Amino acid sequence: MSTRRKVLAGNGRSDWYRRMNTTSPATDDALTLRFWGVRGSTPVSGPEYVEFGGNTPCLEIRCGGRLFVLDAGSGLGAFGRNNADGLPQEIDLLFSHLHLDHTAGLPFFKPAVFDETRTIHTYCGNLDGACAAEALGRLFSPPLFPVELDVLPVTIRHHGFKAGEPLTFPDGTRVDTILLNHPQGSVGYRFDHGGKRLCVISDIEHTDPWPDPALLAFVEGADLIVYDGMFTEGEYCRCAGWGHSTWQKGIELAQAARAKALAIIHLHPAHTDAQLRKVEADMQAVMPSSFIARERQAVDVGAAAVPSRPQLALALTA
Numbered sequence: 001m002s003t004r005r006k007v008l009a010g011n012g013r014s015d016w017y018r019r020m021n022t023t024s025p026a027t028d029d030a031l032t033l034r035f036w037g038v039r040g041s042t043p044v045s046g047p048e049y050v051e052f053g054g055n056t057p058c059l060e061i062r063c064g065g066r067l068f069v070l071d072a073g074s075g076l077g078a079f080g081r082n083n084a085d086g087l088p089q090e091i092d093l094l095f096s097h098l099h100l101d102h103t104a105g106l107p108f109f110k111p112a113v114f115d116e117t118r119t120i121h122t123y124c125g126n127l128d129g130a131c132a133a134e135a136l137g138r139l140f141s142p143p144l145f146p147v148e149l150d151v152l153p154v155t156i157r158h159h160g161f162k163a164g165e166p167l168t169f170p171d172g173t174r175v176d177t178i179l180l181n182h183p184q185g186s187v188g189y190r191f192d193h194g195g196k197r198l199c200v201i202s203d204i205e206h207t208d209p210w211p212d213p214a215l216l217a218f219v220e221g222a223d224l225i226v227y228d229g230m231f232t233e234g235e236y237c238r239c240a241g242w243g244h245s246t247w248q249k250g251i252e253l254a255q256a257a258r259a260k261a262l263a264i265i266h267l268h269p270a271h272t273d274a275q276l277r278k279v280e281a282d283m284q285a286v287m288p289s290s291f292i293a294r295e296r297q298a299v300d301v302g303a304a305a306v307p308s309r310p311q312l313a314l315a316l317t318a
């Protein structure tokens, strides 16, 4: 279903880590990712959030020269400001789902929404085929928000699909999807490009048994899995049913799938830089090629070394 709307209006890290975070020149085969927001639930700011950042989810994904924007959290504003001269005329915005922390940045995507020559295509897959038009129309309207999306100059075209269906774009690019366990559902995305595989799996709450077989098959052999690790195992027992997971479950999934690397996002708004550095050290003791994503961090997917021997036993820490 599709509707067209004219809208008027670093810390002693390993060699692996340094290699992974060196931005290489873009080539047609390159699959790259930059995190513009990695915080979950609500933006945060303050001196305790300087290293990992406070913006909510927004990922810039480039398959060669082709751009995808995944989620429109508060990080979308910074993405726009830093890419004002390089945005394509047609921008594909993939939503994991429409909760506020993944949508609230949309009106602040200024280089795009104030340009009447541009089109933003939104893709929503967690509403049983419905597109995002109605929900976003409710969100961005008085008295909740002073400006309706329809009064912005950009054209917004909304596309609905059912998670699990592949997305095929006019240039032939294909992106695979999967429904994730989250209140009102969420969509995981898989990008295959240049022989490399990137899977973004957020927001999700792990299930029992774990890993879920369908999800395991979806992420099999990924060069990088980006995963919702909002809680530690110790915190999770008090937050079961909230729709989020733990870094330990992310490592279980990554190792079972023989993924080469794991990045944790959707960071808890109360977790400070000091706490997250400690968590990252605990993670890397179990899976050296895992890390907690930092806002504005760039990743050359596939640049990571394969773990020499997948570790199947986990040291679960509180």
Ligand SMILES: [Zn+2]
Binding pocket: 040, 041, 099, 101, 102, 203, 266
């Ligand atoms: Zn979220």
Ligand SMILES: [Zn+2]
Binding pocket: 097, 099, 182, 203, 243
């Ligand atoms: Zn959510």
